[in-house]
Amino acid sequence: xxxxxxxxxxxxxxxxxxxxxxxxxxxxxxxxxxxxxxxxxxxxxxxxxxxxxxxxxxxxxxxxxxxxxxxxxxxxxxxxxxxxxxxxxxxxxxxxxxxxxxxxxxxxxxxxxxxxxxxxxxxxxxxxxxxxxxxxxxxxxxxxxxxxxxxxxxxxxxxxxxxxxxxxxxxxxxxxxxxxxxxxxxxxxxxxxxxxxxxxxxxxxxxxxxxxxxxxxxxxxxxxxxxxxxxxxxxxxxxxxxxxxxxxxxxxxxxxxxxxxxxxxxxxxxxxxxxxxxxxxxxxxxxxxxxxxxxxxxxxxxxxxxxxxxxxxxxxxxxxxxxxxxxxxxxxxxxxxxxxxxxxxxxxxxxxxxxxxxxxxxxxxxxxxxxxxxxxxxxxxxxxxxxxxxxxxxxxxxxxxxxxxxxxxxxxxxxxxxxxxxxxxxxxxxxxxxxxxxxxxxxxxxxxxxxxxxxxxxxxxxxxxxxxxxxxxxxxxxxxxxxxxxxxxxxxxxxxxxxxxxxxxxxxxxxxxxxxxxxxxxxxxxxxxxxxxxxxxxxxxxxxxxx
Numbered sequence: 001x002x003x004x005x006x007x008x009x010x011x012x013x014x015x016x017x018x019x020x021x022x023x024x025x026x027x028x029x030x031x032x033x034x035x036x037x038x039x040x041x042x043x044x045x046x047x048x049x050x051x052x053x054x055x056x057x058x059x060x061x062x063x064x065x066x067x068x069x070x071x072x073x074x075x076x077x078x079x080x081x082x083x084x085x086x087x088x089x090x091x092x093x094x095x096x097x098x099x100x101x102x103x104x105x106x107x108x109x110x111x112x113x114x115x116x117x118x119x120x121x122x123x124x125x126x127x128x129x130x131x132x133x134x135x136x137x138x139x140x141x142x143x144x145x146x147x148x149x150x151x152x153x154x155x156x157x158x159x160x161x162x163x164x165x166x167x168x169x170x171x172x173x174x175x176x177x178x179x180x181x182x183x184x185x186x187x188x189x190x191x192x193x194x195x196x197x198x199x200x201x202x203x204x205x206x207x208x209x210x211x212x213x214x215x216x217x218x219x220x221x222x223x224x225x226x227x228x229x230x231x232x233x234x235x236x237x238x239x240x241x242x243x244x245x246x247x248x249x250x251x252x253x254x255x256x257x258x259x260x261x262x263x264x265x266x267x268x269x270x271x272x273x274x275x276x277x278x279x280x281x282x283x284x285x286x287x288x289x290x291x292x293x294x295x296x297x298x299x300x301x302x303x304x305x306x307x308x309x310x311x312x313x314x315x316x317x318x319x320x321x322x323x324x325x326x327x328x329x330x331x332x333x334x335x336x337x338x339x340x341x342x343x344x345x346x347x348x349x350x351x352x353x354x355x356x357x358x359x360x361x362x363x364x365x366x367x368x369x370x371x372x373x374x375x376x377x378x379x380x381x382x383x384x385x386x387x388x389x390x391x392x393x394x395x396x397x398x399x400x401x402x403x404x405x406x407x408x409x410x411x412x413x414x415x416x417x418x419x420x421x422x423x424x425x426x427x428x429x430x431x432x433x434x435x436x437x438x439x440x441x442x443x444x445x446x447x448x449x450x451x452x453x454x455x456x457x458x459x460x461x462x463x464x465x466x467x468x469x470x471x472x473x474x475x476x477x478x479x480x481x482x483x484x485x486x487x488x489x490x491x492x493x494x495x496x497x498x499x500x501x502x503x504x505x506x507x508x509x510x511x512x513x514x515x516x517x518x519x520x521x522x523x524x525x526x527x528x529x530x531x532x533x534x535x536x537x538x539x540x541x542x543x544x545x546x547x
Contacts, residue, residue, distance in 0.1 A: 001078075001189045004130045005050050008062035009079040013042030016076035016165050027063045031056055043095040044080055049131045069166070070173055074181045076165045077153060080127055083120035083164065090124060103128045119157035120164070122149040140197050144208050147186065151211025154179050179216045183209075187223060201228050203266050221273060228267050229279050235260045236286045243293050252303065254310070255290055257283070261314075268315040277317050284316035288324050291331065301335050336381070344385050347371045351388060355396040358423045365393055365430055377435065387436040394431060394444055397424045401451055414458055414465075421455035491545050501540045 009016055012026050033040045034056045045052050066072040082091055086109055093102035106125040110117040126149035129142040153161060158175060190202050198204035202224055209217050239255035242248075250256060264283055271277045291307035294300045308328045316324060341348060347368060355361050368389040375382055404420035407413065428448045436444070492503030495513045502520060506513040524532025 001130055001133065001185065003075065003078040003185045004127065005052075005134070006058075006062075007079050008065040008075055010044065010046075010052065011054060011058055011062040013040065013045070015044075015082060016072070016079050017081070017167075023063060023066065027059055030054055030059045034059060044091070046094070046099070046131060048097065049099070050134060069171055070177055070181075073162060073165055073173055074178050076161060077123070077150060077178075077182055078127060078130065078185075081120040081123050081161075081164055083118060086118075087120050087124060099128060099131075119153060119160040122152055122157070123161065126150055126153070138193055138195065138197070147208045148211045150182065150186075151209065151213075151216075154182060154216065155211065155213040176215060176219075179213065180219055183212075183216060183220050183223065187220070199266050201263060201266060203228065203270070206270065221270070225267065225270075225273070225275060228263055229275065232260050232263060232279050232283055236282055239286050239290060243289065246297060248298050251290065251294055251298065251300075254287070254307065257287060257290070264314060271315065271317065280315050281317055281320040284311050284314045284324060285320050287311040287314060288320075288327055291327065295331060295334070301331075301338060304331060305335060340381055340385070343375060343379070343381070344371070347385060347389065351392050355393070358397070358400055358420070358427060361393050361396050361400075362427055362430075365389075365427060368393075368434075372434075383435055383437055386434050387440045390431050390434050390436045390440050390444060393427065394440075394447065397427055398447060400424055414462055418455060418458040418462060421451055421458060425452050425455050489543060491540075491543050498536075499540045500545075501536065501543050504543055505539075 004010075009018075012018075012023065012030065014022065014026055018026070030040055034054060039054055041047075066075060080087075080091065082088060086105065090102040090105040093099070093105065103125060106121045106128075109121050110125065126146040129146035129149070133139055133143045133146065158178075162171070162173065187202060187205065190198055190205055196202075198208075206217070206221060206224060209220050212220075235257055239257055242250055242255050260283070264280060267276050268280060271280060287307055288311045291304045291311060294307055295304035308324070308331050311324045312328055350364050350367050353364070355364060368386075372382070372386055372389070375385075400420060401424045404417050404424075408417040425448065428444065428451065431444055432448065489504070489508055492500035492507055492513070495503035495506065497503070497517065502516050503513045505511075506516045509516075520532065520536070524535075
């Protein structure tokens with residue numbers, strides 16, 4: 001850290017409360033020694049920790065660095081101060097090359113007194129800690145201890161340090177400017193460390209500024225976040241430009257957005273900062289838009305799915321997070337629909353068709369069976385589609401059976417009902433061989449058992465009727481003519497002379513037709529012919545023919 005190694009007070013061998021006259025005299029003395037090729041040594045050089053060269057140029061630059069009151073105060077926060085007997089004892093240890101012992105003296109006093117610890121103890125402990133944090137031997141423990149002390153010094157003890165440097169002079173020094181310069185030096189030092197202990201962009205360093213004032217922490221946040229935000233914004237703008245130009249050359253590489261993904265996760269720790277949350281949301285939202293572009297513009301559903309899943313995994317907040325989740329659900333539905341149409345195109349076509357007969361249902365069933373055989377049974381949609389197929393035909397068969405039941409009630413045609421029931425049952429039996437979900441399976445089985453039962457019952461009833469009819473015919477053949485006619489008030493269709501009216505009466509009464517005719521003629525002649533003729537005409541008009 002240059003503010004320690006090349007601290008003007010170290011080069012000049014002075015403490016920060018040296019007067020301007022003391023500084024001028026020391027510069028003159030050192031220049032004289034340097035011109036004669038000699039090197040002057042002082043008690044706080046600490047050359048065993050870090051080398052020190054006092055050339056004329058270095059001496060003159062040191063004097064120049066503390067000409068300004070602000071700079072003089074800034075460098076004072078990085079150099080020793082002797083205020084009380086504790087400081088004198090510890091600095092004496094440093095003069096005797098007992099740096100660790102000096103550190104322990106100040107450390108013990110700070111731990112013992114807590115918030116009442118004097119500013120010089122913290123200042124001196126911080127200087128030793130920073131001396132031990134050189135690039136070649138960086139220690140996060142020492143560095144973070146120094147930052148804690150500097151935080152207290154710049155916040156709670158700023159006026160104490162200022163009085164130590166300038167006495168009671170009422171100088172108007174910009175406190176915020178001093179704190180910014182101190183922060184800049186810390187950030188600059190961490191930024192050149194090869195091991196990157198606080199991340200590539202030093203974002204982790206923010207956590208170590210907890211002891212500093214709120215304004216200083218805000219400044220450090222802005223300082224560290226700015227390059228991160230700029231880099232992310234550049235990546236987003238590049239991706240947006242590619243989409244706007246409908247340039248798909250880089251979409252398979254996510255339009256370069258992956259290059260700053262690690263940075264997104266690094267700054268997400270500070271998402272309570274509205275600027276950080278905003279840039280994180282913009283980044284995730286751009287990934288979401290790339291997903292939509294991949295699906296809508298280049299019809300690459302696999303890439304679209306990869307991008308929306310990535311967007312979901314990225315940190316996002318509020319409405320953006322909701323939009324990503326919504327788009328993911330919509331995209332999954334679209335992709336599943338596309339896959340369904342691709343794999344089950346023929347089945348989809350037949351599912352949309354209307355069925356017109358049981359034979360038609362049987363043909364469609366065979367189509368379903370053939371098409372499903374082409375698909376792996378482990379396909380995620382197989383059971384769903386197979387269940388659709390079963391449901392399609394089952395619904396039609398149930399409707400056909402219900403219509404047959406209605407016709408049976410109207411027409412009493414049991415044979416027609418039985419034929420439909422058997423056909424429906426046979427097709428349902430084939431449906432039982434299809435794969436289906438539990439709900440469809442249960443519905444199919446219930447209907448199959450019910451229809452089978454009704455078909456069997458109809459069959460038994462028909463067989464009973466046939467047996468009774470056969471028995472009746474057998475008995476009739478032994479007593480009556482082979483052609484049986486139900487008796488009634490009908491014209492005869494067998495024993496006909498004129499119209500069959502008298503023959504029909506003879507059948508109804510069980511008389512001989514010839515005898516009835518002779519009797520009718522005799523009576524008519526006895527009463528005169530016309531009443532008999534009129535009676536016969538009336539009888540002929542009112543007596544119907546046998547149906």
